Amino acid sequence: MTQSSPNPTTLLRQCLKLAQEVSTHPQANEEFSQLREGIAATNPQAAELMDILWQEVIAARRSAEFWHEMSNVEKDLSNRMMENMAQLRQNYLRLMQEM
Template sequence: MSSTDAEVQLQELTAALRDLERDPTRLNQLFMPLQEQVRAESPLAGQLTQILWEEVLRTKRSLNFWRSLGEAEGELAKTLCDQNIRLQQNYLRLMQEQ
């Protein structure tokens, strides 16, 4: 495998990481040929590549989790803020009616 082929495969893997939630099997299909080639050239490099790949997947999953949690928190904060504003407006209307 030439370094250009490896670079292309790594670029494909990086692009596929963006779709991790939609198509996780595609990542393994893209990674396995690269992993096998690296392992054939150097067993130690193959093991290190596997460890790094697993860490990349864990990190990406963690990123997706925290991103979705942050979005949910933002939506909740907006809802609470909107409700607080409505409560204040209702209170002011009540006070004006008295």
């Protein structure tokens, strides 16, 4: 039996799925390169367009990951500030009771 090459649409979906996580970007890029080579053989202009779109996908995912991390840092900072405020309030109430 001969093994047929996967459908380009299926390959692109696999690449996009891998691109969802920054940690799998190297594998996603490798699979995308293989997909691109197959398309470039028949349609060089389509391959160029795919390159542009792929770079945008990767940049968008990295940006989303960055802002997600920033959001987590901001959340942690907010939580610590609230804890500090509660502690200060308790300290103030204790000080007032001692007077």
